[in-house]
Amino acid sequence: MKILIADDEHLIRLSIRHNLEKLNIPAQSIHEATDGYELLRELERLQPDVAFVDIKMPLLGGLEAIEQGKLVSPYTEFIILTGFSEFDYARKAIALRINEYLLKPASLDQLKAVIHNIMELLERKAEERNRLFTLQIAEIIAATKPAEDNRLPLEGMNCKLVAVCFDGLKETNRLRAEAWLDRARSCAKPYMSQHFHMTIVKPRDNEWILVLGIEKTWEAGNEKLLSCLSEIRHMTAAWRKEQGDNLTLITSNTIPFRLFLSTYGELLQMTCLRALLGISVDYSQSFLKAVIQDKPYYLTVCTLLVELARYQELQSPIEFGSAIERLIPLVEDQRLHENIRVISAMGLFLRCSIGLSVEADGGYSSLKSELLDYSKRLIGSQTDRSQIIRSIVTYANSHYADEISVAKVADLFDISPNYLSTLFHKETGNRFVEYIAELRMKEARKLLLETDLSIHEITRKVGLYSTSHFSKLFTKYYSVSPQEYKKNAASNRSQPPALPE
Incomplete structure (x- = not known):
């Protein structure tokens, strides 16, 4: 606690200092001022927690100095020290919100009681300001404008x-x-x-x-x-x-x-x-x-690793597997798998965050193998039929543009192709191949509307390799060829909007 004693009498300052030192106040530092102007300078410089101020001082009176001092040191608690007991002094002290009004000479017991009260007051004010701080930080993070509050x-x-x-x-x-x-x-x-x-x-x-x-x-x-x-x-x-x-x-x-x-x-x-x-x-x-400036790809790799921990906790095996599918090529393309220290750190993180069973010095091939096996076990742990189909649908929604088949997906989920086909049709009302075709055609329609890609490029984008097959499939779904659909869409965009009647 930082304390300032302002009194023009040396013996009074010495007496108060002596008694305060007897109280063993935590982190106490005591400073002095001999007149009203020196009090103002010290208030601005020190920003003390407490100031003992004599009413009668040379150059500038104590109450006038406090009135000005509250502007330069707004968090200081003031205690009046005086040899006078007139009501006018007390009334002005109350108007200035002075905490205590002590007659000189103040005894040790009086000072002890005053300091105890001040410490409790300072603690309450600190708690209130910290509550305001917490509230304002929460509002800023939530992207809401914090309420203006002059208190903090x-x-x-x-x-x-x-x-x-x-x-x-x-x-x-x-x-x-x-x-x-x-x-x-x-x-x-x-x-x-x-x-x-x-x-x-x-x-x-x-x-x-x-x-x-x-x-x-x-x-x-x-x-x-x-x-x-x-x-x-x-x-x-x-x-x-x-x-x-x-x-x-x-x-x-x-x-x-x-x-x-x-x-x-x-x-x-x-x-x-x-x-x-x-x-x-x-x-x-x-x-x-x-590190990011030197190795920007670290950020992508690490983001995927942290996502693995999140997907494992959320029990999202498809998202977990998709993250691994992106992670492994990136690690190998950037040759991180050749860095023993990096692979060791990666293995430790996965061992601690998802419980991956991998030795600290097992190397990259062991880590990769265990990750892929773990992903397959995570998918295989699903026993509820509806949950399995939801996972397969999630997988199809993110992989329809890849080389995807009933056999490949069945192997991934460790079930037979016939069981997958039967279960998928029963739960969704669609055959798996029809569901994939519908996803591809919806994406093709979007690309025809929103891009200038050629029919050949769109065919590849949606996971097909034959332009003629793509055209037949698109015509089946939308009763118009992709070329005509694209032409009609371009024509509609070029037409001016209809005038209101």
Whole structure:
């Protein structure tokens, strides 16, 4: 607590200082002023939590100085010290919302009671301002304009963001993450004040963002912020040893609040990089930005790896398999499979996040084989007939332009082709081949309407290889050839709109 004593009598200042030091107030620092103008200068410079002010001082009286001082140090709580007990002084003190009015000399017990009351008041005000901070951050992230509130103007603040990523299996992850977050709050609590705020945002599963805000004008702000972050990092290092959790921290630079949204979005985009760089490590946002600039494909690969964990948790085997189909060629095209360190980090992430059974030094071929087998087991674990068909429909909707057949899909879902055909017709009312043909023709119609692609190009785009076969199929569905459909669509676009009657 930062305390300022303003009195023109040296012995009075010495007496108050002596008694305050006896109280052992946490983080106490005591400063002095000898007249009203010096009080104003010190208020502006120090921004103290509490100021003891004598009413009768040279150059500028105490009450006049307080009235002006509230403008330069709005969060200071003022305590009047005077040898006078006239009502006029008390009435003006009440009008200025002075917290206490003490007659000199103040005893140790009086000071103890006053400081206790002030500390409780400061704590209540800090909690209220932190509640406002939390509300405003939530409104900004939700893309709603935060209500203007002069009690906590965000434009006067700097902020720092810390992404917290827990990579573990669903059963224990949430409870351990909540326990860590409680410890993080405990680390930050001693620093919380009317100038220092923290809130926790949960943008998606297994990830949290700590948002710390400090007022720009607070002299000790940066020092307090660094100390708070240091305690959180030390606590996290101990947590990893105690709990064995795979907990990754990513810290942004300290930025003015006007850059909050862009920094927040960038941080969310980069958290996935832990999947290739290594989990359970502390990173800076600027380091991850440099990685992306050097290896932009890392972001795509890591995004797919994080999606695998999400699809596994959501029990979405088709999306899981589709992500693998995109992941493997990308890893091999960029020659990442030749980088032992990267493959080891990738294997560790998948082992921790989805429970993949792969050895740390098993190499890429082992990892690839286990991923493909895992995907097939995930699909095969479906026993409900309706669920199987829903998964097959989802697969067909995203792969109709590929080389797709009943036999291929049946093998993927580990069922017989005849059973797939029968089940599909029973559940959807369509034959599988007819469903694929309908998807292809709908896409072909869209391409004819919206693009300048040739008939040959559209044939390839929808997964067919014979233009004549495509034309016959399209004519069957729409009673007009693709060439005529395209011509009619172009003619309609060129016609001016009809005039109203």
